[in-house]
Amino acid sequence: MKRFWFQLSFWVCVVASLAGLLLAAPTRVPVYAQAAATNTLGGPSPYITVTYIEPINVRSGPSTVFYPVIGQLPVGATAPAIGTDPSHTWIEISYPSAPESVGWIYATNVTLTGTVQIVEPPPTATPLATATIDPTLAAAFDIQPSPTRLPTFTPPASTLAIPTFSNTAAGAGGFPMGMLIIVIAISGALVLVVSLFVRR
16 A cells, blocks of 8 residues: 555656646747848848837838838838938838838838948829818808998089078067066066065
8 A cells, every 4th residue: 555655656746847847948939030131242231120119110112191001010120121212211121021022111210230222212102092072061161252232432413502591580670589588687676676675
């Protein structure tokens, strides 16, 4: 019985040791190394390294408007550089998954090692989107000012009629009204004075 437990313990230790060795062994990751290419002058070919904080787009030509995205390069990736546009804004790289095995990347997002020659960009493609305006929507905002007729000036008549007024303040004859009022006021004053003296 003791021998059985001894053998069982021995084999458990052996299995545990083998499992520990397998788990502790470093995992082998296949690395596909690429031999350094050489240019026509005999030196190492130029290449780019992605230094942007995010993966960058690879386009079929040097423009974000006229050329579509054909792939991406992750951060730290490298690719052989072929050339640059005349303004040195875009770099042409070797991109095997592209239709013509080349792509274009924005130069600000990468670091160029080596010197590349200026190459002509591919023919301008059709824009990705053509701006179209809905005629019905455009008509809704096409507000035309309604023509209004300006007021016309009517010149006055050639002869201006000036009205004349007759002075009716002074009568042609008779007793003047002002004199009558003065006489009545004086008479009233005399009556008032007399009444005051009579009361005393």
